[in-house]
Amino acid sequence: MTAYAIAHMHDVNVGADIVEYLRRIDAALAPFGGKFIVHGGRQVTVEGPANSNIVVIEFPDFEAAENWYNSPAYREILPLRTENAPGATLLAERCDDDHLxxxxxxxxxxxxxxxxxxxxxxxxxxxxxxxxxxxxxxxx
Structure with missing residues (x-):
């Protein structure tokens, strides 16, 4: 079942480290079938503190999402993001179509x-x- 990596980041410092992270993230996602669903674009905070961004990356299944997050290629660039975009990241499995x-x-x-x-x-x-x-x- 499809899974997602969801990052809720606050006070992103867009500097050289984030630019380097962005240049390398696509190559780290590719072997695991990861693709951006939400990244940039219009985002409006309707509840909670402002000055935050959401990123959603889709994977074919939960195992692919876990393998991506734990991969050497991603672990190598992860500090470029975490040291410049504090927040929470989680991996989540998609609900069934008839979920209530x-x-x-x-x-x-x-x-x-x-x-x-x-x-x-x-x-x-x-x-x-x-x-x-x-x-x-x-x-x-």
């Missing part, structure tokens, strides 16, 4: 002391999900 927001409830644990709703209905399975005495949400 409530689908994640089956993977959640309700914190102690929080009362979970009695049941959730998911379109994908038609099954109810409810929190047990241990707070773990399970599909019924």
């Amino acid at each position: 927001a409530t689908d994640v409830l089956g993977d959640l644990t309700v914190p102690e002391g929080v009362t979970a709703p009695v049941a959730w209905i998911t379109r994908a399975t038609g099954a109810a999900s409810s929190a047990g005495p241990d707070g773990r949400i399970s599909r019924c």
Whole structure:
């Protein structure tokens, strides 16, 4: 399943190191099938602190994204970015086409002391999900 590398960077210092990183990133992505989905272009911060940028790179699957991030070619240029564009980077797998927001409830644990709703209905399975005495949400 398709996966993404997503970087949320703040206060990017566009200097010689970032220019060098940009010159070399495409060659580091190519062996893993990585391609930019969001990079530059119009970005408007509608919530949270301003002065940040998002970059999204698509990969054929999660393994390709991990292999790219851990590759010698990328590790060699990574400090050029991290030392000039602080922020968070994560790897994420794409959702199924029929994914609904409530689908994640089956993977959640309700914190102690929080009362979970009695049941959730998911379109994908038609099954109810409810929190047990241990707070773990399970599909019924």
